[in-house]
Amino acid sequence: MSKLKVxxxxxxxxxxxxxxxxxxxxxxxxxxxxxxxxxxxxxxxACSTCHIVVDKKDFDRLPEACEDEEEMLDLAVGLTATSRLGCQVLLTDELDGIRLFLPKTTRNMMGF
Structure with a gap:
């Protein structure tokens, strides 16, 4: 299995x-x-603490987010049109070279 770049x-x-x-x-x-x-x-x-922002050039290479992920993303700080949850982005050959931005802050809403 080949490696991919992130x-x-x-x-x-x-x-x-x-x-x-x-x-x-x-x-x-x-x-x-x-x-x-x-x-x-x-x-x-069940949270948004793994929020990432995918580079606009790479976003269309990802499978579409499910409704549950969209709902969790609503809790993320700094939400953008290319935001995703890191737990839901599976790295495959199709995503080789993907560029991901780590947000400055996150908000842990677990337990609220």
């Missing part, structure tokens, strides 16, 4: 290019790398 853009604008295996979520990869992505619900799509 580019994370940190809130300060620095870019971090990494190679990863296929079929891991953005949240799993972020945790493996020690990136600032909480994932309070552990990838169960």
């Amino acid at each position: 580019i994370f853009v940190h809130p300060d604008g620095t870019e971090q290019q990494v190679d990863t295996e296929q079929n891991v979520t953005v949240l799993q990869l972020a945790h493996e790398l020690g990136l600032e992505m909480e994932g309070a619900c552990e990838g169960n799509m």
Whole structure:
């Protein structure tokens, strides 16, 4: 299985290019790398703490978000038209070279 490239853009604008295996979520990869992505619900799509912003050039390569993901995204700070939950973005060959922006802040609404 070939590796694919993912580019994370940190809130300060620095870019971090990494190679990863296929079929891991953005949240799993972020945790493996020690990136600032909480994932309070552990990838169960019950929070918005793994909110990412997908580069506009890459957004159409993603499968459409389901209704449950859209509802969780409504809780995200800094929501954009290309926002997604990192737990729902499965990295596959089709997404090689994807550019993802990490938000400056997140809001943990778990338990409210």
